[in-house]
Amino acid sequence: MAMRRRKGWKPESKGQYTRNLGWKLDHRTGRYSQHKFYLGTDLKQAERRRQRLEELWELIEQRAPVSEKPTWTSIGLKIAKALARGELQIVVERGNNTPKAYASYLHRLATAYPMVSFVPEEASAYEEGSAANATMAQEQFDGIQSRLESLQKVHQRNGNISAASLAVHRGETLHQALDAYIEWMEDDRKTAWGKTRVGQAERLKERHADVPLSSLDYDACESLIRYWRNRPPRKGTDTPIAVVSAENHIYELKSFLRWLHRSQRFTWRKPEDLDEIETRVAETPQEIQARATTEQVETFTLEELCILNEYATPLERVLMLLGLNCGFGGAESGTLALNQIFLHQLHPKAKEIGFQSTFEDSFIRRVRLKSKVYGEHLLWSQTVTCVQWAIARRRKLGGAKPDSLLIVSNRGEPLFRETKGGNYARRIQNLWSNSLLTRVRRARPHFRGLSFGKLRKTAGNLIKRFSDGETAGVFLCHGTPVRTDALSDVYTNRDFAKVFNAIREVELYLKPMFEAAPKDLFKEPRRYNIKRDMSSDEA
Secondary structure (H helix, E strand, C coil): CCCCCCCCCCCCCCCCCEEEEEEEEECCCCEEEEEEEECCCCHHHHHHHHHHHHHHHHHHHHHCCCCCCCCCCHHHHHHHHHHHCCCCEEEECCCCCCHHHHHHHHHHHHHHCCCCEEEECCHHHHHHHHHHHHHHHHHHHHHHHHHHHHHHHHHHHCCCCCCHHHHCCCCCEHHHHHHHHHHHCHHHHHCHHHHHHHHHHHHHHHHCCCCEHHHCCHHHHHHHHHHHHCCCECCCCCCECCHHHHHHHHHHHHHHHHHHHHCCCCCCCCCCCHHHCCCCCCCCHHHHHHCCCCCCCCCCCHHHHHHHHHHCCHHHHHHHHHHHHHCCCHHHHHCCEHHHEECCCCCCCHHHHCCCCCCCCCEEEEEECCCCEEEEEECCHHHHHHHHHHHHHHHHHCCCCCCCECCECCCCCECCCECCCCCECCHHHHHHHHHHHHHHHHHCCCCCCCCCCHHHHHHHHHHHHHCCHHHHHHHCCCCCCCCCCCCHHHHCCCCHHHHHHHHHHHHHHCHHHHHHCCCCCCCCCCCCCHHHHHHHHHC
16 A cells, blocks of 8 residues: 655654664564664655655565564665665675675565665676576576477367467556556545645546556556656647646656555556656756746846835735745745734844844744744834734634634635645635736736745845855745755754844845835725826836
């Protein structure tokens, strides 16, 4: 059965994700204990390593005698530790083995543990032994084949079997397996991510021919993956699908193949080197060249931010300032709770982090739900004013508790939530596009229609400009702000003092934006007359 993502999986005190798995026998005490594996500090990597470990242990359990408790063998535990470290290839030492014995040992390992890729320590000895074994195997095969042909002729002559019956199989096909896979994921339709995965599996069935599962060898699997790597056109168009869409379909295809390998309903087993198939998605020359610009990420200009702050409603201004001040997207703004806001107070750890704090300071301190990373943000003066308005609005709507959401609709409903269909409501993004941008464009038809998500990118870009990339990563609550050091968060604290100082620098830079807002920040904007405003702009 396919492994599902563990909910609420948290790292240990040193940042390492761990998994207790399998059993070991202590021969001194006669007691069994589980082995603890350390899977690294990156959640996605830890999930992949955990899945490989559980697949290995499942195989060991299946092969254990019914009367005995499954335990780690010495070679099995060695392989498991390598998988926990993220090693995709395991080097096998030759020792005192002859080339033939060495090659045979490697072959037995590969057969016994098909989910692992073994490589020889001495390639020349392995090749020599493989060649000798292949010659011997071919001679044995030729002898067996000759005897089978003789028996076949005898049975056909006696009318016992037909030639076709020798190729009988269960008739399993790719589409049958995909249907079973989609049925297996039925419970996942309740979540947005699960619904997306089901849709991707359905597209796999739509795009790939219904071939016998027996034909899905290494080359056939590589061909399936290469189809998505080359980014087929969107349905009904000549435009290739997006890179991220192709990557998601490859991920789902490999998840399906792993599930199929473990399923008891089908006899198909994955090729030994399935995990070695190249999955990198191709980009068009135009897409590659499009990145060759000074500004590779679309962000708002200062002039555009001034216009947006001038035209925004009070609620739109709150969302805009949270996006710029804290790097919040729709999910972060829509899930911000009242007890995560700390107005007009000293930072509790100011001395420890080396930050000059006063009672005029205000902060938002919370964990970003997507990355499970803790973050802190010093609030600008105008952000504080608008957040105070939002708090008063929330209390006026009634039912406000310390853990209540700050930003809700006029009916008190969350603006960020899952719909009945399992999708995430886009009310914040729609508010931005259909309300604020529409209002601006009535007066300024040529204003760029950048999405709400570009506020977060603009914020990160500004923090990086006035500080550095690591500080921007901490500001955005990325899982690994130092990309070259995955253990940075294990041995050091995140430098929030640098984040706060950079936020203050950005506040000075955005002074024209703050000044562009109306004197009464909470007055609804006037309705703009298109002709009048266009003529005044031209003047």
